[in-house]
Amino acid sequence: MTLFQLLMLGASAFFAYKIYEHIQTLQDPQESDMKHDTPRTAEAFSPFDASSLIDKADEEMQKGDLQKALAIYSEANIKAPNNPETLFKMGYTLGQQNRDDEALEYYKEALALDPNNSYIHQAMASLYRKMAAFEKAKDHLENSLSLDANNPITYYNYGNLLVDMKDFDGAKKMYENALRLDSNMKEAQEELDKLTKEA
16 A cells, blocks of 8 residues: 555544444445435445444445445445545545545535645545646645645656656655655655766
């Protein structure tokens, strides 16, 4: 698991864990569910509250069961809509399944509700980079840095983006900034070493 993935999983504090059996029967949300136009009500789902569901979905993410995690996040989103944390995690889970367009929509919703969240900006930057929309990725990394200039992972991700953009001098500076903040970040050191050898 990459540093970025660990960061996304650890972006928010977990709620108290509650075990329940019903999740074995949960299914991946249908397209209508994902678009928020489902006619079902919250009472049609389990009796567990949204925070307990999010906690269980986090556990499923850590175990690698993306489908089950997405189903539980979707249920939590119906029980307690307009929660940027839930929307963010749904976007991240969809991104891990290469459902990039859907992931982006959830990230946009989360960002609209929580515009000063540097983690959402980083997640969107990562997705835009994957989609080769480099300028949009760059904009979100700049926004992330404007909100938190002391996160080494942001600089590391920015360095990776600049390598893709063939701005190798800029990438070196970003890796150096990452190492200035975290001298033990071996990934940044490895990428910096590659660029130094190729120079």
